[in-house]
Amino acid sequence: FACVINDPAKRQRAGVAGRGGLGAVMGSKNLKAIVVKGKFTPEELVAEKFRDAAAQLRRTFIEYLKSEVIPGVGLGGNLPVMQLAAEAKVLPVRNFREGYIEGYEKVSEDAFREVTIGKSTCYLCPVACGVHIKVKTGSFAGLDLDRIEYETVALNGPNCMQLDIGTIAKVARLCNEYGMDTISVGNITAFVMECSEKGLIDYRLNYGDSAGQVKLVEMIGQRKDIGDTLAEGLMRAAEKLGLQGHAVQIKGLEIPGYDVRGPVGMALAYTTADRGGDHLRAWTIVAELDDPFTITGKAKLTKELQDRNSALWSLIGCDNIPGNTTGDPAKFVDLSIKALNTLGWKIDEEKFLEAGERIYNLTRLFNVREGFSRKDDQLPLRFREPREDTGWKITPADFDKMLDEYYAIRGWDHDGKPTKETLERLKIER
DSSP states (O other), X not given: OBOEEEOOSSSSOOEEEOSSOHHHHHHHTTOOOOOOOOSSOHXXXXXXXXXXXXXXXXXXXXXXXXXXXXXXXXXSTTTTHHHHHHHTTOOOBTTTTBSOOTTGGGGSHHHHHTTEEEEEOSTTOSOOOEEEEEOOXXXXXXXXXXXXXXXXXXXXXXXXXXXXXXXXXXXXXXXXXXXXOHHHHHHHHHHHHHHHHTTOSSSOOOTTOHHHHHHHHHHHHHTOTHHHHHTTOHHHHHHHHTOGGGOOEETTEEOOSOOTTSSHHXXXXXXXXXXXXXXXXXXXXXXXXXXXXXXXXXXXXXXXXXXXHHHHHHTTOOTHHHHXXXXXXXXXXXXXXXXXXXTTOOOOHHHHHHHHHHHHHHHHHHHHHTTOOGGGSOOOHHHHSOXXXXXXXXXHHHHHHHHHHHHHHHTBOTTSOBOHHHHHHTTOOO
């Protein structure tokens, strides 16, 4: 779970490729950085006959961000999701054993607003969703942190029974300095806390222990003692310790900040994500708020979001835009298509989404080649157990029914392999 981190010299929003261990891949190749330099100006990329349309589109897009996205972003960092997840009772709490914690307001958007000292943004973006904080009180008073986000707070906060902003900020700061994914670190810490509580390991770390939590992060970063085992990631660490049933991960990737025993579509999104337990391939939470427990329609919802996002992310589209808009998320797709057409493309929504579907099938083929199949598109034991606070669970029968429907809609066989007909339709050559 080593990251690739961009720390810009100017006052811009830092970038972190935090999931999947890309930093480890670069490190294994002794690759320190990638530098990209373009040879064309933006004007040179747009043919003269399209320039007026491109200029108007830029104005339209900026107005769209200001009127429909910024109001939904709130403070930034997706921090409004803390209240949404708490009220829906889908917060990760005590290593995903519960979904709500009393006092979550201590690490809510309003709480972070009290310690915010600045905002940062990506180049030319008016949204400015990067949140820069400085801790006011407690053991870590005076500590400053650029870019606090919901996932960092949820996994290293409620999931570890930790409601101290200073501790969460210190953990996030250490993760940034060591180059570690905060989602993975939060999952690993909660795993250690649960195993310690149940006497399954010799190492002792209580839920909510600020000093102990910070020390564990340092041990992982420095690969000291138990940290050496944990630095291999949750799946490998749990296998070595013989404690796989307490590890909340899918395909080796630790789970983000949503308990899926309520919004069951998110369970399908996690299990069918190409890189493992991931929420950015399809984030179904808001779409499921009114009808979370039914499995009806969730396969179609997941597939459509995966195709849409695959196309958008290939354009380096920002997930904060469709995820935070107060209007119709499809508007971002429409604007993206118009942007492509100002570059001389001739593409409509059908072709755009088909491109996303093609991308998703290509990544699936890669995974199939590497040995992944239906056996890997499975929930961890934790999500098949009843929640300790509500009793919610996903039955194997319901999950298999969703997965079968998803494979059928995708045009994959029973084992999750794209069929010959699907590849021909998408013009994918083997």
